[in-house]
Amino acid sequence: MSITMQNGPTQTASSLLARSFVLGYGLLAYLIFFGTFLYAVGFISRFIVPKTIDSGVAGSTAQALLIDLALMSLFAVQHSGMARQGFKKLFAAFASPALERSTYVLLASLSLILLFWQWRPITAVVWEIETPVAAYAAVAGSFAGWLIVLYSTFLISHFELFGLTQVVSHFAGRLAEPMKFRTPGLYRLIRHPIYLGFIIAFWSTPTMTLGHMLFAMVTTAYIFVGIWLEERDLITLFGDQYRHYREKVAMLLPGLF
Numbered sequence: 001m002s003i004t005m006q007n008g009p010t011q012t013a014s015s016l017l018a019r020s021f022v023l024g025y026g027l028l029a030y031l032i033f034f035g036t037f038l039y040a041v042g043f044i045s046r047f048i049v050p051k052t053i054d055s056g057v058a059g060s061t062a063q064a065l066l067i068d069l070a071l072m073s074l075f076a077v078q079h080s081g082m083a084r085q086g087f088k089k090l091f092a093a094f095a096s097p098a099l100e101r102s103t104y105v106l107l108a109s110l111s112l113i114l115l116f117w118q119w120r121p122i123t124a125v126v127w128e129i130e131t132p133v134a135a136y137a138a139v140a141g142s143f144a145g146w147l148i149v150l151y152s153t154f155l156i157s158h159f160e161l162f163g164l165t166q167v168v169s170h171f172a173g174r175l176a177e178p179m180k181f182r183t184p185g186l187y188r189l190i191r192h193p194i195y196l197g198f199i200i201a202f203w204s205t206p207t208m209t210l211g212h213m214l215f216a217m218v219t220t221a222y223i224f225v226g227i228w229l230e231e232r233d234l235i236t237l238f239g240d241q242y243r244h245y246r247e248k249v250a251m252l253l254p255g256l257f
C-alpha cells in the first residue's frame with residue numbers, strides 16, 4: 001500500500017512527461033512538415049523562396065544529374081521504405097507506435113530540405129510559353145495542383161496522415177484508431193487525387209528547364225511505383241473492400257486509367 005502511495009504520483013508525473021514529449025515531438029514534426037510543404041510550392045513553382053529548382057550553383061550537367069538523382073533516390077528510399085507495414089512493425093518494437101507517423105513525416109521533410117538545399121539546377125530550356133494568357137494558365141495550373149494535394153489530404157484525414165491525431169490520442173491516454181478506408185469527394189472519381197495533384201503541380205509550368213523536367217519525370221515515375229506499393233498494402237489491410245474500389249474507380253484520370 002505504501003509502495004503504491006509513493007510510486008503513484010511519481011509514475012503519473014513521469015508518464016505525463018513522456019506523453020508531453022511525444023506530443024511535443026509530433027507537433028514539431030508537423031510544423032516542420034508544413035513549412036517544408038510551403039517551401040516545396042515555392043521551390044518547384046518558382047515563387048517567393050530564395051532558392052528554386054532553377055537557381056543555385058550550377059556546375060557541370062553531369063555533376064548536377066548525379067547529385068539530383070542521388071537526392072531524389074534518398075527521398076524515395078526513405079519515403080517508400082518507412083511507409084511499408086514491415087517497417088511499421090519494426091518501429092513499434094523499439095518505440096511508441098504513436099511516434100511512428102510523426103517520425104516518418106519528420107524524416108521525409110528533412111530529406112526534402114536536403115534536396116532543396118543541395119539541388120543543382122540544369123537551366124537549359126525545354127519549353128517556354130510566350131503567350132501571356134497561356135503562361136498564366138500554366139502557373140494557375142500548378143497552384144491548382146498544390147491545392148488539390150492539400151484539399152485531398154483533408155478528405156482522407158489530414159491530421160492522421162501527418163501524425164497529429166496519433167500523438168494527441170497518446171497524450172489523452174487513448175489508443176489511436178487504425179486508419180480508416182475513406183472515399184469522399186474526389187476519391188469517388190479517382191483513387192489517388194493527392195498524387196494527381198503533385199503530377200499537375202510538377203508539370204504545369206510556363207518555363208520548363210531540363211532540371212525541372214528531370215524532377216518531374218523522376219517523381220512521376222516514382223508516383224507510379226508508390227501507387228503499386230501503396231495499393232498492395234491497402235489490399236492487405238482492407239481486402240475485398242479495396243479490390244472492389246479499384247475495379248470501379250480510375251487510378252488517376254476518370255474514364256482513362
Ligand SMILES: C[S@@+](CC[C@H](N)C(=O)[O-])C[C@H]1O[C@@H](n2cnc3c(N)ncnc32)[C@H](O)[C@@H]1O
Pocket residue numbers: 152156161179180181182183187191192193194195196230234
Ligand atoms: C500520401 S497519402 C496518398 C493517398 C492517395 N494515394 C492519394 O494519392 O490521394 C498515402 C496514405 O494514404 C492512405 N490511403 C490511400 N488511399 C486511402 C483511402 N481511400 N482512404 C484512407 N487512406 C488512404 C495510404 O494507406 C497511405 O498511408
